[in-house]
Amino acid sequence: METTIKPKWSPSRVLLLILFSMFAVFALFPIITLTIASFKPAQELMRFGLNLNIDPELFSFKNYSYLFTSESLYLNWYKNSIVITAIYTVLCLLISSMVGYGLAVYQFRFRNTIFALVLITMMVPLEIIILPLYKLSISLQLINSMWGVILPFIAAPLPIFFFRQYASGLPKDFLDAARVDGCTEFGTFFRVIMPLMLPAFSSMAILQALFCWNNFLWPLIVLRTNEQLTIPIGLSTLITPYGNNFDMLISGAVLAIVPILIVFLFFQKYFIEGMTAGGVKG
Known part of the structure; x- marks a missing residue:
């Protein structure tokens, strides 16, 4: 019984x-x-x-x-935010995970120095580097384009630190087995390491997507035309000295929550596991 x-x-x-x-x-x-x-x-x-x-x-x-009227640019702002957030999140996770993995697994000269520089970069506020970053964006002709918003931050220090900590705790036997089977270094990373780091990818996907979706200061500086604006900047234009459009502002803010909520619900299964594991390993 x-x-x-x-x-x-x-x-x-x-x-x-x-x-x-x-x-x-x-x-x-x-x-x-x-x-x-x-x-x-x-x-x-x-x-x-x-x-x-x-x-x-x-x-x-x-x-x-x-x-959703023809006079409103809200759908255009929404599309811009989704495209920028999706591209940024994918590129940031890919590049940051490879850098973090390299700092954790490979032994090379100045490895600890590079990692220390990554930690120092985490302490530098964006406001300090805005002017040189803006001049660099002008030189590369990235002003008023989505790549001007995406490219300066795809190698983010926080994901690099997080992936490095997570990769430091992975068993080295998997790497040795992959190399014995003739797998290249890139093949080892994409076929062996990435599946093992799925909780870390899920955690960082939520945090970086949230960062990019809510990013206001840098897109405000880079983007010029109304058609190129993102959701935070577009909604801010509804508040002016000549009148405030609270009708669109509040309803637009409610709809702006939906994509991030979907991302969190999609990745929540591994979120806590990835955050705790990445915080204690290393």
């Missing part, structure tokens, strides 16, 4: 459940408030601000319909 083990609900476990539930409510509160406000007219928001009051008579989809 099979016996089922009932979970023990100790006072400490119940307390933790209540505590984390409160944290979840606090975290979701701004999103819920913003979603409710996106169905209200702008006049209601100006009078009462953001709140949780639900009035069925005021609810409508007009705010969302404005986003």
Whole structure:
């Protein structure tokens, strides 16, 4: 006869459940408030601000319909953000993982020095290097193009550090076996190492996609025309000294959450595993 083990609900476990539930409510509160406000007219928001009051008579989809009119460039901004984020995330993960893997596995001169420089780069704020980075972008004719947003950051220090830490903990027997079988160094990386580093790729995919999707300062400097703008910059143009278009601003902000939410749900299976493993190995 099979016996089922009932979970023990100790006072400490119940307390933790209540505590984390409160944290979840606090975290979701701004999103819920913003979603409710996106169905209200702008006049209601100006009078009462953001709140949780639900009035069925005021609810409508007009705010969302404005986003898809011919006069609106929102869909164009949305497409730009998706394309830039997708390309940046793929290139950043590929290049950073190869650099991190090389720093972890291969023994060569100045390896530790290069790794120290990567760590130092993580401490340098973007504002300090904006001017030389802008001059370099002008020299390479990257202004007002998506490559001007993508290329300066595809070798990011945080993913390099993370992949290096993760690769340092991988068993070296897999590398030796691949080389004995005649696999090249690139073949070893793509066929053996990348599958083993899947949790690390998932974790960094979420973080780097979030960084690129929300990036505001550098795209604001590089992009010039309205057709080339991304979501954060495009929505900021709706707030002007001559009037604020809260109808499109709030509904557009709600829709801007969807891609990152999809990315997180897609990679969440390996997210915690990759973050914890990459943080302790090395």
